[in-house]
Amino acid sequence: MTQVRLDGRVALVTGAGNGLGRSYAKAFAARGAKVLVNDLGGLAQGGGRDPSVAQAVVDEIVSAGGQAAANGDSVEDGGKIVQSALDHFGRIDILINNAGVLRDAAFHKMTEDDWNVIHRVHLNGAFQVTRAAWPHMRAQGYGRIVMTASGAGVYGNFGQANYSAAKLGLFGLAQALAIEGRSKNVLVNTIAPVAASRLTQTVLPKEVLAVLKPELVTPLVLLLASETCQDTGQLFEVGGGCVARLRWERSAAVAFDPTTEFTPEQLLEDWSTLQSFEGSDHPATVADSFALIGRHAGVKLQLAPQ
Template identity: 50%
Template sequence: MSNGSSNLDFKGRVAIVTGAGGGLGRQHALALAARGAKVVVNDLGGARDGSGGSVSAAQAVVDEIKAAGGEAIANGASVTDFEAVQAMIKEAVDAWGRVDILVNNAGILRDKSFAKMDLADFKLVVDVHLMGAVNCTKAVWALMNEQKYGRIVMTTSSTGLYGNFGQSNYGAAKLALVGLMQTLSIEGAKNDIRVNCLAPTAATRMTEDLFPKEMLEAFRPEAVVPAMLVLAAQDAPNRTVLCAGAGTFEAAHITLTQGAWLGIEADTPEQLAARLSEVTDREGEAVPQSGAAQGANEVAKGMANAKRI
């Protein structure tokens, strides 16, 4: 199959991929470089629980990109260190003049049931996934507004969207990234900054223990890359949660039901309990374009019912 239109051509674009020393991030960096992007390969080089650090993993990916005729630089900043992240952006701008694409991919795991989880492990996972993405996005935000172009990909997860035993910290951080996307996609729209989320299912160093051996091949990280390329492209959507794994692609939505007007009466709590299935009925649910949609629905129903009284 051909590439289709040129919108998946990244020539002249500068991309930063965090956590790109291995697994999914490495595949993202290689794919962007293969399609013409200049890539900052960022990786702290730590263990999957976030301990330790070495730039050698990132450098190996840079060497691979250069050997294939591409351009790349290695960066060992921790995404939790805002000053180091700012220095990384400066390094990209000094080398290539701009930053067009940011793929927030860096992450760690500290899995345990909530009952057994240490709060320090909860906080660290939130710091890396959520604040790491916030730091990197904040560091490129003014630049992307100034150049009136930006493509930002947050890495969310089915754990954040739907839950997974033993991953309350990871899930909380991953759904927070969807919330971050919702507002940034509104704020960035006027200057063509498009912000999207990718929910990958992939067997990498971070997740290999979760997959049966026979599924490891199907869920190789390369299968997720097409979704990243579409979200990072010139013709990317805005505020889309794209899910990808083993050759299948889906979209996830946060919806609002039609609901029911119950008024503000002494027995409204009892009414709500009795009619909860009506309130949660998904018939005619919508995907709001902003948080104002909830209030608008409530006001409309309230006014319609006020006229009946």
């Protein structure tokens, strides 16, 4: 059996002071990586700062014989975090965008601050850290990035319009970066984990949390962060010992003559066909989307050369 090792690699894990991030950081170090443990040490709802949170994880890693350093910057200051990794270890090979906060509220009660805080931390925070790491990974011809989405982003969830939008945004960011990074061996994948943490303890019952150990998500992250993995642009659900890959599914198209206008009444007549997934396919690129339209319109649609 091939052993997944990370010897000589430098891993940066954001939000690594608790839960999933802590589990990732300790596992990376145990498999040979040098780890920058980033955590602001704030509250689950945002706000506050405690540098001892990241340092405590570093102390655990070092006491077990690993190499790690602590960083207490906010992901909104992503450049500082990446520079800290470079200052301590001289490079950055792995980035796990894991930091997050929650501001749950029904949409009619959601404030603009509730919306903005979630996007600043989850989406803009991941952008800031990734943008700072990106040129270093491209220059060295190696990088592994994991974005943390959520089932709430994939499917939606009551009271989490802000969180759902940001999490699906992270998947979109990952998909674009997967395309741009492949030629430089910078691979980008996304996970939608379910695990016991400060963010889930308020929305999941205790008996469910008991079987959702963060350590049951970590093996997938280890694999995606390793040289062994050569896949990019993929999305995985993971939790409770279960791992599954998700993909888009498209129903068979209802097509009309593109040289004349069609009516909503005509579309209504074929609505049941549109709603059925019999004869579906699984588009994976923008080109696949264009191809469907072009095929029915009798023209060739393609993106401009990059």
